[in-house]
Amino acid sequence: MISLGPLQLRTNLLLAPIAGYCDLAFRTICRELGGVGLACTDLLSPQGLLRGTATSLDLAKTNDFDKPVGMQLYGSDPEIMAEGARWAVEHGATVVDINMGCPVDKVTKKDGGSKLLTDLSRAVNIAARVVKELERCTIDGDEWTRRGGGPVSPGARVQIPLTCKMRLCWHTADYESGQACSPHLARMLADVGVVAVTVHGRTTEMKFQGQVQLAGIARVVEAVDGRIPVIGNGDVRAPEDAVRMLRETGCSGVMIGRGALSTPWLFRDTWRFMQTGEVASPPSEAEQLAVIRRYFGLMRTYRDDRYALFQINRRVSWFARHLQRPLSNGKLESVKPFKEAIRIARTAPEVLEAIDRFEAGELRGGVPEEPDAVAADAS
Template sequence: MVYIRDLALPDFPLLLAPMEDVSDPPFRAVCKQGGADLMYTEFVSSEGLIRDAAKSKKKLDVFDYERPIGIQLFGSDVQTMAECAKISTVAGPDLIDINYGCPVKQVACRGAGAALLRDIPKMVQMTEAVVKATRLPVTVKTRLGWDDSTRNVEEVAERLQDIGIEALTIHGRTRVQMYKGEADWTLIAKIKENPRIRIPIFGNGDIDSPEKAMEYKNRYGVDGIMIGRASIGYPWIFREIKHYLATGEKLAPPTLEERVGACQMHFEKSIEWKGPKVGIFEMRRHYAHYFKGLVGAKQWRTQLVEANTPDEVRAILATIAQSEAVLAD
């Protein structure tokens, strides 16, 4: 077992990454069914939460079927982050996570996310304030550093552990790299090997197949891995990795019935949580991923994107399920 304080996870847990505009409750539902062991909300703006912004408050929605689930916060003001940790605690998650890794300009250029990698004292101060503001375990997600000349994650790991975080997830790129190039896990391995480090260390970046998960598990010795983009439209990545780690054999890819079933579940959860209008609109970004590689996928995607009512979408999905589509060569 892997423990985040008293929260018990299975050996080598698979975590679902907090992805903005992706990791909402409907998406998390299909990933939980697919085998994710620990999931996180989309990141929640501390400034938005303090202002009582509807979008930020909505992101605090967590459900029992998702557990264990963490709420992820980001912000640039120490006191505001502490207050938001208190608000988030009331929402009832299993842990609070702090985002020190988001590289996008709208976040980093406002002094939040990966920007804190350029101000380690403030990062420590902010983390300590959040730890003191909640009774829940606090975890952190970050990157190797701001750029190649400031890869300071080893210092970050020790200092944040010393002031009370319970687990650390590290994305194997710098902020400057964004999502380009290959993720470098060598520093992640060094942190895991550090005798001072006693908290779980999770690796993130480029895990998109069972084979790579096995390779990185063995090579870098992390306690578990976090999966992001590879799970979009393919929640089966979690079960495939687990099966491969346990048996050394690859599972067959999901059937057409499974693809349609997951898409249907995602759609129904989406309109239930967001309402029909927004639910239909926001599902449109997911259809191409669910049916990627199938003969006829472009035609289906076009029909689904043009559908304007829940019954239209349901009818199209039913038609797809009854087809004899196969994977393209």
């Protein structure tokens, strides 16, 4: 079983941070469905946390059920990152993670995210400074156990572990010529006390295009030589993809992002597949509708109706993907009227009414859809 420093995970499947999507409500849904070993907040600005801006505090929201939880920080200033790490420890983090993989301009222009892959000494300095801060702000054993960290001996204090999430390197040409920095960086991070690294098997230049490079992840596994676990990430959409990643890279765990957005039960099914070889049948329509209702309700509770309406609107295609029944002609029953009813809903009761009507057999029909068109809509 995979351990991140003092933290032993219950499964080796992790929910990825996806800015704007993997909020407390979504993490809760995935955890309730089962199979999640660790979930992480979306990337957090340490400055925002320290200033207490509403957006940052909303993003960092967690609770006792949402454990163990990683809090992911981005930035390039070691002192501010250290202060951010202290904030995370004081506000419920089981793990602190540093983002070294974000390709978005807003982050890289300030030297954060995957820009750190172009300046390894800065990346390692930040990690070393954060580890030093974590040494100073240990938590007591009871608190550690409350955070999902498992029992410790009486009176013991626990240092919150630090992980880093990276891509293979910045330039694709470097990867292709065997010059990716990630193996070297992972080794250096292990030297300064980072307990695990996650590797998204793409370069920064690839953004989200092209095939995930399992061989690139394997090179990081080889480089760290068992000193710390490597978590593989990228394009896992089905249990078989996770097993393939583990087998072909030798990584210790798998992180899943976009696949979970349409299939939040993917962790449960993958874990079962890994343990027993059994392929689970998809949840019934009633179960899926219960998941949508629950998710919508949690967003209203943790945030507000406006936020819940915004999120359900932009995610309804993903959720609806599994609700389409196959027709005898090989096409799928259209659920466009249902998606449309959710999209035009202006109040929370209207959303709930649309779900009820769908369950009662309404809001279906129209021109049947090709299975491929549905997949494209949902990806």
